[in-house]
Amino acid sequence: MITSPVFTWAGNCFVNKPPNFVENKRLELSNGQLKWETMFKLLLKVMSVLLVLIIVGVLITLIIESWPSITSQGIKYIWGKVWDPVQNIYGAYPFLVGTLLTSFTALIISIPFSYAIAIYLGEYNPKGWLSDLLKNTIELIAAVPSIIYGFWGLFVLVPLVRTLEMKLDILPYGVGVFTASIVLAVMIIPYGASLGITLIRMVPSPLKEGAYALGATRWEVIRNVIMPYTRSGLFAGVLLSLGRALGETMAVTMLIGNTTAVADTFKNVFFGPGNTMASVIANEFAEADHTLYLSALIELGLVLFVVTVIINMIGKRIITRVTKS
Amino acid sequence: MENTIVRAENYNAYFGDNHVVKDVNISINKNEVIAVMGPSGCGKTTFLRGINRMHELIPNATAKGKILLEGENVYDMNAIYVRAKIGMVFQRPNPFPNLSIYDNVVAGYLLNGIKVSKADKDVIVERSLTSAALWKEVKDSLHKKGTFLSGGQQQRLCIARAIAMQPELILFDEPTSALDPISTSSVEALFHELKENYTLIIVTHNMQQAARVSDRTAFFYMGELVEFDDTKQMFTAPADQRTQNYITGRFS
Numbered sequence: 001m002i003t004s005p006v007f008t009w010a011g012n013c014f015v016n017k018p019p020n021f022v023e024n025k026r027l028e029l030s031n032g033q034l035k036w037e038t039m040f041k042l043l044l045k046v047m048s049v050l051l052v053l054i055i056v057g058v059l060i061t062l063i064i065e066s067w068p069s070i071t072s073q074g075i076k077y078i079w080g081k082v083w084d085p086v087q088n089i090y091g092a093y094p095f096l097v098g099t100l101l102t103s104f105t106a107l108i109i110s111i112p113f114s115y116a117i118a119i120y121l122g123e124y125n126p127k128g129w130l131s132d133l134l135k136n137t138i139e140l141i142a143a144v145p146s147i148i149y150g151f152w153g154l155f156v157l158v159p160l161v162r163t164l165e166m167k168l169d170i171l172p173y174g175v176g177v178f179t180a181s182i183v184l185a186v187m188i189i190p191y192g193a194s195l196g197i198t199l200i201r202m203v204p205s206p207l208k209e210g211a212y213a214l215g216a217t218r219w220e221v222i223r224n225v226i227m228p229y230t231r232s233g234l235f236a237g238v239l240l241s242l243g244r245a246l247g248e249t250m251a252v253t254m255l256i257g258n259t260t261a262v263a264d265t266f267k268n269v270f271f272g273p274g275n276t277m278a279s280v281i282a283n284e285f286a287e288a289d290h291t292l293y294l295s296a297l298i299e300l301g302l303v304l305f306v307v308t309v310i311i312n313m314i315g316k317r318i319i320t321r322v323t324k325s
Numbered sequence: 326m327e328n329t330i331v332r333a334e335n336y337n338a339y340f341g342d343n344h345v346v347k348d349v350n351i352s353i354n355k356n357e358v359i360a361v362m363g364p365s366g367c368g369k370t371t372f373l374r375g376i377n378r379m380h381e382l383i384p385n386a387t388a389k390g391k392i393l394l395e396g397e398n399v400y401d402m403n404a405i406y407v408r409a410k411i412g413m414v415f416q417r418p419n420p421f422p423n424l425s426i427y428d429n430v431v432a433g434y435l436l437n438g439i440k441v442s443k444a445d446k447d448v449i450v451e452r453s454l455t456s457a458a459l460w461k462e463v464k465d466s467l468h469k470k471g472t473f474l475s476g477g478q479q480q481r482l483c484i485a486r487a488i489a490m491q492p493e494l495i496l497f498d499e500p501t502s503a504l505d506p507i508s509t510s511s512v513e514a515l516f517h518e519l520k521e522n523y524t525l526i527i528v529t530h531n532m533q534q535a536a537r538v539s540d541r542t543a544f545f546y547m548g549e550l551v552e553f554d555d556t557k558q559m560f561t562a563p564a565d566q567r568t569q570n571y572i573t574g575r576f577s
Contacts, residue, residue: 127384210419210483212382214433214490215409224436228423 059305066299068292077299083260083280085288090296092303094262098274099304102177102252103245105270106184110241113189115234118196119222126201135197142190150254153183158255161271170271175257177274183251188241195237199230232319239315246278246308253279277304329393330355330494330524331376336390338371338380345371347548348390355493358520360539360556361528364571368548369528373496376526377411378404394494409437412487412495412523417503418479420471420486427467429482430454433490449489456522457485458515477508484515488523495519497527501534513538532572536560544568 063070069077073090080091117138125131161182162174203226211221257273260280275283277300288294331353338346346368353359361369374380375388378399391398399407420429430450434441441449450467454460459481463474471482480500487495501509516538519525529535535542536556543553544565552559552568563569 204419206415206417206419207421209379209382210415210421210486211432211436213377213379213408213413213415214436214486215405216436217405220436220438225421228421 059302062298062302062305066295066302069295069299072292073296073299077296078303081262085284085290085293085296088292090292090299092277092300094260095275095277095280095300096303096307097262097269098177098256099246099276099278099307101269101274102181102184102256102276103242105177105181106188106245107238107242109181109185110189110192111238113185114192114196114237114241117189117193118200118234119226121193122197122200123218123222123226135194138190139194140190141186142194146187146248146250147254149183149187150251153179153251153255157182165271168271170267173257173271173273175255176272177256177269178271180252180256180274180276183255184245184248187248187251188245191241191244192234192237195240196230196234199233199237200226203229236315236319239312239319242315243308243312246311247304249278249282252276253282258283277301328354330395331526332391332393333372333376334391334393336372336375336388336392338368338375338388339386340371340383341385345548346375346388349550351543351550351553353524353526355524356520356522357541358516358525358527358539360535360542361526361545362530362532362535362542362571363545363551365530367545369543369545370498372545372550373498373526373528376494377413377496378407379413409433409490410492412490412492414480414483414487414495414497414500416499418476418483420474420479420482422470422472424471425468426463426471426474426482429471430485430489432486453485453489454482456488456519457481458511458518459485475508476504477511480504480508480512481515484512484519488519492523494524494526497525497529499528499530501529501531509534532560544571546571 069090072088073080077090077092078096079093080089081093082089082091083094084090117134121131121135121138125134157179158174161176161179162172165172165174207225207229208221211225216224253276256275256279258275258279259273260275263269263272263274281297281300285294285297288297329352331351333349333351336346336349337344349372361373363369371380376392376394376399380386380388381404388400391400393399394402394407394411420426421432424432424435427446427450428435430453431441431446433439434446434449451460451464454463459478462478463482466473471479474482484495484500501512504512513534516525516527520540527535527538539556541554542556542559544551544559544563544567546567552563552565554564559568560572563572
């Protein structure tokens with residue numbers, strides 16, 4: 001037990017007499033204490049490293065399992081356009097295109113919404129019940145299971161897109177890359193928006209006041225002070241949502257149409273049925289009846305892994321460059 | 326009367342139900358340095374922010390009464406115009422971090438979308454920085470970011486930014502409270518030079534500073550303007566007991 005400091009009145013002030021440490025057990029315990037401190041630090045380190053090891057392990061597993069496919073298909077796996085498990089010819093190109101196309105389309109659709117929400121709830125209406133209600137609801141969107149979005153897309157969006165396609169004189173599938181992108185956009189908006197709200201609320205008010213005091217209007221403050229200040233952070237939010245979009249499986253699988261054929265025109269690629277890497281894996285994994293087929297699917301997972309990592313790295317690079325300058 | 330630049334008539338300011346500035350009447354002459362002092366929470370900053378209508382940017386903040394800028398009530402003018410016409414320097418130096426020193430000086434023009442030719446901009450930048458006693462120190466690094474400067478230099482950059490808009494009146498909200506003593510004295514020295522061309526209203530809770538830099542001093546207490554007089558007069562023989570108590574340090 002530590003004895004409490006003793007205060008004695010020395011005529012005009014208190015004299016603080018320090019506790020007597022020699023009588024104190026802390027002195028004897030210091031060795032064990034030190035050992036525990038080291039152990040605790042080690043524990044934290046092990047737990048942090050463990051997670052990284054798991055990811056490395058996942059990568060190694062992917063490579064080992066996809067090795068038969070890698071050796072038999074070679075590098076042309078990446079741009080091969082034919083996916084024929086019966087003939088044992090595997091080309092990932094249609095799915096690679098499908099993944100990138102749906103993700104970037106979703107991203108482009110989501111950006112105006114994310115920014116609008118971020119600016120409205122970050123700057124115009126940061127407090128009050130309406131603001132809280134909107135913010136919480138938007139964050140809830142991210143928590144809704146993706147299969148529910150799949151259903152919604154199937155029952156509501158598909159008929160709408162079909163009507164649109166009939167008007168545009170395209171084969172009215174309803175399902176396809178475009179439909180999947182819309183649902184994907186709804187799913188990723190909360191990521192960009194939520195981070196954007198936080199960032200915009202964090203812009204120092206002296207900066208904004210400085211601009212107001214020079215006669216700037218609210219729009220000018222947003223454009224010239226808030227936007228430059230939050231640019232890199234908003235971009236990070238966009239990247240976060242792109243990472244989510246690339247790997248999203250369930251809702252996309254339900255809506256994309258799942259065809260392995262490559263459409264001839266861009267119009268058909270964009271509106272017609274397609275496939276993403278994640279949806280092919282989800283669809284065909286259970287029916288992969290021979291080693292090479294299974295291995296080719298796992299290689300698809302490897303490609304998805306690598307694409308996601310590359311896009312994240314590019315994003316990180318851009319963020320550091322923007323924040324430095 | 327002709328020499329008056331700002332005149333407050335029964336000016337009142339509120340935050341919601343909180344009455345922070347009470348019935349202030351004051352007349353400020355051109356080319357004078359006015360110090361506004363008083364204890365924390367006495368309404369001096371709110372009064373200052375009322376002059377260029379910055380007060381109303383805060384949610385729930387309202388104001389009553391008149392503030393006449395050269396005879397015209399600022400509350401009858403467009404707030405954006407008022408703020409562009411009156412310069413303001415804040416407690417913490419706030420140069421725009423994404424802009425260079427050069428662009429920071431002409432930020433008022435950039436923000437208001439006023440087109441200025443490169444040659445005119447060069448002149449504005451040099452003159453403003455010279456007036457703010459910063460030109461010599463930064464003339465070789467005009468295109469570096471303003472945030473690389475020291476605190477005192479940043480504050481002088483903010484003064485240059487205000488001067489660039491060619492105001493007649495510049496408001497200072499505790500402009501040296503975030504600066505070290507050396508930077509403080511460089512900014513204070515600047516006040517003496519600026520007085521030639523501008524009217525300065527400086528809010529400060531540093532009495533020595535008020536005594537050093539100002540021609541006249543206004544003392545605020547609990548939202549009221551207690552006394553407004555010659556600085557020398559006020560510090561040697563204040564008329565009001567509350568002023569006396571404040572300057573002798575009986576409350577702060």
